[in-house]
Amino acid sequence: MYLLFLLLTGLAALLYNSLIREQSIDYEALIQQNLVDVQKIERILGIKPLYVIDTSNGRYYAAVDKASGYQSQVETLSIADKEGRLASVLITKQNETPIFFRRLYERGFFDGFKGLSVKEPIYFAGAPGYSGYLGNTPTDNYIDAVSGSTISTHAVTEAVNKGSFTISRMYFSAAWINPYDQPEINGNTMAVILVFLLALLGAFVKRLSRLRLGFLVVSIALLGFTANQFVTLPMLYSVSQLQIPWVTNIKWYVLLVGSLALILFTGKNIYCGWICPFGALQEVLNKLAGFGPLTVSPPLLATLRLAGPTLLWLAIMLGTGLNNYGTLDYQPFGAMFLFRGSWVLWLILPVLLMMSLFYKRFYCQFFCPVGFLYNLLTRWRNKGVKACQKMKLIWRKGITRVN
Template sequence: MHTDGPRTRTNRLEGRKGPRVKKMSSESMIEKKKPACSHHSSRKRERVLAVGTMLLIMAAWAVGFTLEHADTEPYLYQAMPGADRIEKTPQGSYAAYGTDQLIGYISVGEGNGYGGPMNVAVATDLDGKITGLAVIRHRETPEWFKRVQESDYFSCFIGKKFSDPFVLGDDIDGISGATYTSRAVARASLEGSRFVAENNLDLPVPARKPAQVAFGPPEGVLLLLFALGFLGRRKSFRHKKKVRWLSMLTGMIILGFMYTNPLTLSLVNKMLLGFWPDWHTHLYWYVLLGGILFCLVSSGKNPYCEWFCPFGAAQECLGTIGGAKAHAVPRYKFVLMWLQRGLALAAILIAMVYRNPGISSYEIFGTLFDLKGSILQFFLLGLVVLASLFVRRPWCRYLCPIKPIESLIRFLRKWVKSNGSAKIQFP
């Protein structure tokens, strides 16, 4: 009896524990199945949304392309106000008459601005001198183009001939902060005057100089920062924190305050619309977009945003002063994420429909680095600056339109890789 007692109790305890172990294992199996099912449905939903987003952008592009139309005639009279009658010539230019006497010709030249192609009506007299200009169509950010309009920039072309160089900083003074727009007007004016001189006035037009690659400090610094960002993300890289701060400060000072060349939604819209500029004069943008796409596709990482985005660096500097932290807001995480995605998608769709990359841009980079913008932009900048003292990178986390685009590229990359691996595993 004495020896059987403990053995009986042990058997009873083992009997009690047995079903419990089985019950816990079955429950754990059920719990494991639920997340797998939930993850599968979530992944399927994300794929549907990704495809739907791309189809929506394509539809908006098609609508914008169909509706695009500009009546050229009013701009011709604006360029040549002394004309009573304007007729199109067989060469493709326009002949302007005053009291039934030929007074000059008008040609439409094209230059590539910050937002895309710019068409300018260029009026010339019978000696080949420019007498007037009128912008027919442009894709510049309204605020930036207004800056050019309010200046006397257009007047510096009056009296110039097709044989002049039309080079910014040489015989033409550009507009500070609107270099690409200034360069586009100059290019369009030169093209228009050369066309009339060669095709209508039979004047000897000098051969064009071969295009030169515009490689300067911004392009060199950008390549260096990409190299640092790409190598610095490796686990074996030493002094990562110090090098990252050096990279951020360099990007903020040189790419931000000195040249004001951050990555913007306008640039993405420009490429989606097919407004690919000449790489000789826009090498910086090709390096910037090409570098980001290469890093995202090859490694799934984007060194630009974390390592040398000028506006992101400015927020981190403010956060260091105020002791900002990455505050988690799980209750509103879903709402904030879709608000950010919704704003970015709406801005892209508007740009596609109106075929103007910068018309819907809501970024405040230029407001900070050039200290120019609307009252609303300065108000938003003030809120972001204040929030950056307490929250780590609030603009990047909750408002930046580049983040949803980056997430979409990452998702598509992962989707393609998963399909590829599935085909290999299950032929």
């Protein structure tokens, strides 16, 4: 009954925020605030907001577009002058983790767009492995990444590029290929694919299961410290809001769609058991420590197992109240593998690692929201399969009796 209460109220809060709460943006007011002596603003008919602005200093163009960030859609308003140079880039909507997105303002990231041309792609420099990387392309039309907020800066740059493409095509007759439409085939992508393939082999080939500890070390090294890829609660939330990145983000699809597909087709939560780098790290530490398991009384164990869904519910309610679901980013992955996180996560991380020495996968067992949701989906899937098989058997028996 307690879990049912959490489920119903949590879903109600998410639906309220998505369907009822007004989130409209007055784009014309933003344009007036950021341009001097605006005389006329004309909205151009189309699916996406596009404006032609007349001022005492000449004509400007503004386009609104969005791209998928770390945990939300990042929407930008890009304003270009009559020469086809960006005059301003404004964030109109975003629900990213505050501690990471704040870096963009602190480092003056948005000022770097000023003067860039909309007549050619705006590349994303300083972040190998992301589409739009400068590479060997001879151009000055690029923006530098912000260390520690790479995914958010990538999303902003992609959204600005989309808006620039619209302005360029409509008013400057300049056609170019959007670099963000190119698939991301790189070392990080291959690392994610490799870990998934190894996990599949280990889970279904009994002889390889003896090498489990080695597989877990590979996951820690490749998925954790190299690719920095893991399924997070904000990622699942973005899917619930239909905020899905373009198919060029291969890592995202392999990681999330792959982990859910494994549950659907195998009836096993392979991601948590074989792939998740933080779960692997806890298990390896527990194995190396060699301590005997802690004895926990059944009533206390039952109470501890409610901690995960309770924390998830609190994060949803707090995010709904604040209208910012950055509260969902309370998992320790960023602090462990990216060496960045809030002070609360830095306090909690040592405790979780220490407890994993005595209790196998301590965080996974009691606090991980992704593990809780994946285990729940696995149980529902297996119960559904059993129910279908039972109905199929009953139907066959009924046909036999009629015959």
